[in-house]
Amino acid sequence: MQQRSIASAAISVIHGAGLEGTRLRDVARAAHVTTGAVTHYFDGKEAVLEAALEEVVRRTLQRLGRGRHKPPKDVETFVAQACAHLPVDEASQMEWRVWLAFWGKAIADDRLRAIHRRYYEAFVEHVAHVLRALKPNTSSREALLTADAVIATLDGVGVRAILEPEHWPSKRQRQTATALLVPLLREFEGAKKV
Template structure:
C-alpha cells in the first residue's frame, strides 16, 4: 500500500516537473512521508520513477478490467465509448498520459525501459484480444491474427489521439478526442463485428 502511495505521488511530481526534474524529496513531500521512507521501499530515484510508470499502467489495465460492458455481447458504439476511457479526457488520465509519454522519450535510449514498454503493450493487447469477441455479431470465430491486428489498430488510434491531446490539450478537448476515436474505430470494428474483415 505504501509503495503505491509513493508511486502515485511520483506520478503527481512527474506531471508537474517531468522525469528529469523529479526529486526524491519532492516525491516524499507529495506522498506526505519522509525521504527515508521512500528509500525504505525503493533503491533510488530510478526505481521510484519506474514504480510511477508501473502505477500508470496498472490504472490503464484496471480500466480494461472494469465490469463496464463485460456482461455479454456489446455493440460497436458501446465498445468505442468504453475505449474512450483510455484517452486523456480527465485530470487523472492526463497525468497517466504525461508519465507514459515522459517514459517514451527515455525508452528510446534505454533498452530496459523499451523492454518494459513492450511488456506493458503486450499485456494491453492480450486484454483487448479478450474483449473483442464480445462485439462479434457472427457465429464464426475471428482468427487470432485478425484479433491481434484489430487490437494493434485500437492501440495505435488511442496512442495517436492521446499523444496529440497530451501535447496540445487546448486543441484536443475530450469531445474532439472521442469523436476522432469513433471516426477511426467505427469502420474497423464494424467490419470486425460482422465478419467482413475476416481473412
C-alpha cells in the first residue's frame, strides 16, 4: 500500500514539475514519508516514475472495468462513458500529464515504448469487448479497428486539452469527442459483419 501511496504522490509531482524536474525528495514530501522510505520501496527515480505511470494505467483500467458488468446498450451511453476518460477534472488532468510525459520519453526509449504498447493493448481489448457488447455479432477485427478509432479520438482530444487547457474546457472536450464518436459508432452499429 505504501508503494501505491508513493506512486500517487509521484503523479502529483510529475504533474507540476514534469519527468525531468521530479526529485525523490519532492515525491517523499508529497507522500508524507522520508526519502529513505521512497528508496526502500524503489530502486531510484526511474522506478518511482514508472510506478507513477503504472498507477495511472491501473486507475484507468479500474475505471474501464467498472462498466464491464453493465456494458452500454446504445451509442449515446457508450460515448458518455468514453468521454469520462478525457482530462475533464483536476485528477484526470494530472493522470493525462503523466501519461503524455511518458509519451515524449518513450519516443527515444525502446523499453518505455514497449510498456506503452502493452498498456494500449489492454485499453484496446477492453474497448473492443465493450463494442462487442454493443453489437454482439461483430467480428473481432471490426471491434478492434473501431476500438483503435475510439482511443485515437480520445487521445487526440485529450492531448489538445492538456496542451491548451484554456481553449479546451470539459464541455468542448465532450462536444468534440461526441461529434467524432457518434458517426463512427453509428456506422459500426450498421456495418455488416466483416
